[in-house]
Amino acid sequence: MKITDLALVFIMICLPFLIVNEIQLDRLAYISYRNIEIDHIIDTAVEDGVALMLDVDQQGISINQERALDTFLQTLYLNFGLINDNLSKQRIMSYIPVVAIIDYDGLLLYSYTSYTNNSNEKRIEPIWYPKIYYTYNDNARTYYFTLDDYVKVFDMENQTLIEGRRKDLEAKFNDGIIADDQRFDDIRRRAIIQTIEESVGFHINEHNLYASLFGIEYEFMLPVIEKDDWNNTIDDISMLVFIQGLPIGDHGEFYNGYAIGGARIVKDEKYFLQIGDNCIGYYHRSNCIELIDRKLMLDSQKNCALKGYYPCRLCQP
Template identity: 45%
Template sequence: MKITDMAVLFVSIALPFALMLRIKNDNLKNAEYKSMILNRYLDTAVEDASNAMIVRGMDNKIFISREKAVEAFFTTLYVNFGIMHDETAKDVLKAYIPVIVLIDYDGYWVYSAESYKNINGEIIQEMVWKPKKPYFYEKKGFVYLFTLDDYVKVFDTINKVFYEGRREELTSALPFDTLICDFELFEEVRKRTIAESIKKDVNIAINEHNKYAKTYGIAYHFSPPSISDGNWQRNIEDIGILAFFQGIPVGIRGERFNSYALGAARIIRKNYYFIQQDINGIYYYHRENCPILTEKDTIYDNRRECALLGAFPCHICNP
């Protein structure tokens, strides 16, 4: 066989594979671009929801509105998708949102699919807010109701005694309680309890969502996301909205968009810190009102967290 014939044969074999790889690469890029846009839509929606849910009443008292939160969330999505006046498209888009969680100071609400009978006996299936659940933990006869900071309620089920206050304030009332007296253990259990409680209900809601999605002809199987325990705990630190967006097609080869986003209201932190590098390259942590603090990009919850990152306490604001 001549060299030219071999070359033609090679090209005839290799070219289709090259074209297939090119098409596949273009499809992947297109799917990545669509996913990036959808992530932006989702981030914007949860930020708008977290802002809308904070309602100030008389005496500047703060209230949490679930209705305003979910209304703002979906309105932002509808506007970004360009379907504000298409009711059918709105219903289909909502079917790709398996669960929304409103994280409050002392508990959380879950917005997910629910089946019930109306006054006519007809079975109705729609997304509704479930009753609020506390951050509940029980051990050795004690029931703990945690919050997003160190305020805690403790019930002694044996002696029928109720305690309430800051963890440090309760150490004198409960000197025998290791959880209350050990700051590091308290924080570990508190964060784990909050994260695991929400994670459990999110997973249940997503699994149950498959029945709801089928009514809109969505064949995609919704399943709980792969999120590490550490990421769960880091994502749940303040009052806010946690939303999951799954299953919407983004590519011609069956690619699907799966993501979640958190919008935090930033209203409960009473003591928080910021780390900043000085002119000598040394990192110091500061209070928010420190006169030499200029960088406020990342918020840290406590001094221990800052110290573990290698930062020293500022000598000006004495955090």
């Protein structure tokens, strides 16, 4: 057999595999692109929702979860091209098992439920559930935490409720978590995360019952949330949205993701950036006597370090 004949045989054998491989690579590239595209759509919608989530007046700051949700959905529908397609809007909603608002003192959840209306008709639709508070019980006291160090303490033996900043309550509690700043913060964070995980996980699992009625063949479950995302979530009033089971391909591929947006109002500590006389950048507390320029600031030491700034040796932030 001539070498040209061997080459033709080789091409005839390998060509189908090369074509199939090229098709698979194109499909994977498309799926990757769609995931990135949907990530951006959801992030943008959450940012818009958070931007209109707060009401600020002389009484203080309050959450307007209805407006936040409406704004989120309008941006979502717009970027998916569904503004005038009510049927597709309802379909998209069925892939959102839960919307969570992490409020200052508790968790607000928007998720599906079933009920019978006044006409004795069974309805399935999403509703806002009552607030779930961030609590911790040590058998003697129940603690109602917030996103900062403000806490309510209910003494079960004396049936009394005391509230205030942790440091201000130290004199009244010489034992337990109030007396230990680090332990207080560790337990507070764990309690908030546990409240979110358990509550959101329950509603996502419950969504499987309703999704099957919508004709969705997908198992909804709480995804793994990165540690940095948890820290961002419990450090500020925020919105957390999950979208799962959204078809994005012809071979059973699904989008499964979440987005978090913070309102940036709980963090009172700000760090100001300034270049020192030695041409090195430092970050300072607001009351540092060396601070002259207050134009640049960040809300965490980590972000300052990522920008290449060092802590001021005088105010020691």
